[in-house]
Amino acid sequence: MLERVFGDVRLEELARSFYCASVNLRGNHLVIDRHGPMTEAVGTSMSLPLIGPPRRHEEGLLIDGSLLDNLPLAPMSATGEGPVLAIDIKGGEERKPDTDDPAVEPRANRPRRLPSLPETMARVALLSSANTDESARRYADMTISVRVAGVGLLEFHQLDAAREAGRQAAQRALEDAPDWLRGNGHVLAGVSGRRTVLRV
Numbered sequence: 001m002l003e004r005v006f007g008d009v010r011l012e013e014l015a016r017s018f019y020c021a022s023v024n025l026r027g028n029h030l031v032i033d034r035h036g037p038m039t040e041a042v043g044t045s046m047s048l049p050l051i052g053p054p055r056r057h058e059e060g061l062l063i064d065g066s067l068l069d070n071l072p073l074a075p076m077s078a079t080g081e082g083p084v085l086a087i088d089i090k091g092g093e094e095r096k097p098d099t100d101d102p103a104v105e106p107r108a109n110r111p112r113r114l115p116s117l118p119e120t121m122a123r124v125a126l127l128s129s130a131n132t133d134e135s136a137r138r139y140a141d142m143t144i145s146v147r148v149a150g151v152g153l154l155e156f157h158q159l160d161a162a163r164e165a166g167r168q169a170a171q172r173a174l175e176d177a178p179d180w181l182r183g184n185g186h187v188l189a190g191v192s193g194r195r196t197v198l199r200v
Contacts, residue, residue, distance in 0.1 A: 006038035014038075017081075020045040021065030021072045025054060030068050032075050050121045051154075071132040073139035083180050086140035088132050089166075090147055119152065142181060144173045 011018055012035045020033045020041040033041040044055045044062045054061040065072060077084050115123070136143040146169040151158045174182075 002039040002043050006042070009038045011035055011038060011041055019076065021069065021075075022047075022055075022062040023065050023068045024057075024060040024062055026060050028068070030065060030072060030075065031057075031060070031062055032072070048121060049124075050117065069135070071135050073135050077139040083141045084139055085181065086136045086143040087166075088136055088143055088145045090132075090145070119154065123153070142173070142178060144169050 011020075011033060018034070022031045022033065022041075022044045023029070024031050033044070040055065043052075044057075045065055046052065047054060047063045049063060049067070052064075054063045056062075071086060071088055073084060073086055146166050148162045148165045151162050151165075
């Protein structure tokens with residue numbers, strides 16, 4: 001699927017600078033890909049434990065970067081290439097009622113379904129990334145927080161709901177956006193040496 005989407009495109013060939021974060025299991029450190037095939041970088045960045053296999057890279061074994069840092073702003077902030085815009089997406093377990101029919105037993109009265117093994121592993125993978133708010137405060141010049149309540153990490157069938165939540169969050173942010181984000185040619189004092197980063 002990744003080969004169909006990206007073909008032979010490489011990260012360094014994109015019109016806009018791009019990076020993918022993964023974790024090296026042999027050393028427990030973050031790996032930032034900015035060069036090489038898109039298929040390998042993106043494929044590694046979405047390889048959750050027990051859901052996707054790790055990728056061999058030289059002497060390392062690489063998996064999804066969210067295990068270590070789900071909003072890796074520090075590496076890009078350190079490059080000093082432009083303002084940092086962080087997109088912090090947080091899911092939620094709240095679910096809308098299935099129906100308004102009073103004849104249907106309310107969800108609260110029904111036994112709760114235990115999460116599947118992939119769902120459990122996805123949640124475990126995000127436990128170590130609960131510090132995204134602190135990371136955004138330290139490294140981002142602006143943060144757009146997107147709340148996608150009721151949309152699980154692997155629930156691709158809810159893509160439309162997640163996309164709409166992102167659009168609404170972006171519209172709210174643009175109401176009071178700084179000039180550098182609006183594209184007016186201005187750069188805020190103190191951010192001229194920072195990189196523009198979009199991390200989802």
